Amino acid sequence: MNDLYTLDFSNISHADFNRVGGKCASLGEMTQAGVAVPPGFAVTTDAYQAMLDHHGLRAEIERALEKVDPDNIDDVDRAAQAIRIRIRSHHMPAEVEQAIRDAYAAMGDNMPVAVRSSATAEDLPDASFAGQQDTYLWVRGADEVVHHVRDCWASLYTTRAVAYREKNDIPQVDVLMSVGVQKMVNARAAGVAMTLDPGTGDRTRIVIDSSWGLGEMVVSGVVTPDNFVVEKVLEEIVDRTISDKHVEMVGDAEAGEAIEREVEEARRKTPSLSDADVLAVARLAKRLERQNKCPQDVEWAIDADLPDGENLLALQSRPETIWSQKKADKPKTTYATGMLGIVNVLNNPLGAKKAGNGSL
Secondary structure, rough: OOOOEEEHHOOOHHHHHHHHHHHHHHHHHHHOOOOOOEEEEOHHHHHHHHHHHHHHHHHHHHHHOOOOOOOOOHHHHHHHHHHHHHHHOEEEEHHHHHHHHHHHHHHOOOOOOOEEEEEEEOEEOOOOOOOOEEHHHHHHOHHHHHHHHHHHHHEEEEEEEHHHHHOOOOOHHHHOOOEEEEEOOOEEEEEEOOOOOOOOOOEEEEEEEEEEEEHHHHHHHOOOOOEEEEOOOOOOEEEOOOOOOOEEEEEOOOOEEEEEEEOHHHHHOOOOOOOOHHHHHHHHHHHHHHHHHHOOEEEEEEEEOOOOOOOOEEEEEOOOOOHHHHHOOOOOOHHHOOOHHHHHHHHHHHHHHOOOOOOO
């Protein structure tokens, strides 16, 4: 594997944050800690910068944004769209494309993968970028992987992301994009787990949202998920709400893509997790909180292709941001101090609160 342009998750640590972004740094840390994570690799920010430099795109981006009024959404949208078109219209440098093809080939023949954006400014302690860049599911074949990596680079300049950075004083061209390429999970159920109560900030609770299929239905709010509350120390389920889960997203091997389909009547109001599953997810979230020394927002999935006891996979873990932002005595984190803070948290977990990180 070309270590300049691609890095296997097993070779990624917190020291690589600037090269692989928040999402891939988290995946690497979990992999090295022995947490069950779908295998894959990161396309580094070196690859993204090589693309910018090869075509002179950095100067084009600066010119497109220098006179944009951040309060005029139409103005922002025109500039952002122009930048995305320019990025997508250029081929990657040959050595970058070959590195991606080689790393994908090493995963196995025609492996279905998720191609996930991992920007260097996402998952900061005081600024959540979740959902602001693109993820592509059930991608198969080297040509499609290369195509969607470039799409992820372009998604660094969605209208929403550009406006967010402008309003939070984050320099546009300083934010770089890594991309994670990860084995696709055949999710029976998936969702998110918070190691505190997001409604009250109670750190004695773990709150789990779950639905059938891939977790995108939960994250996007398309379905009302099942909700489970677990007492963190005693590991007891203290509350549950089972919802009508009318749709699910699943992989379609024949179509080669993730599709949305209706859930049959018999499963709609059936719990998407057994009690044993709930407690397994809670223990995973608790382990990741302990590993990172701060409250976590964890994405997880139960893989239908794996045996019970080995089928729970961590897809992402990032700092909880809502309650950490509510601390009245904490100044707003800038891009520069936030980057330093998250690296300090990873290097020195006991210093997490000093980094403004009440909470990957």
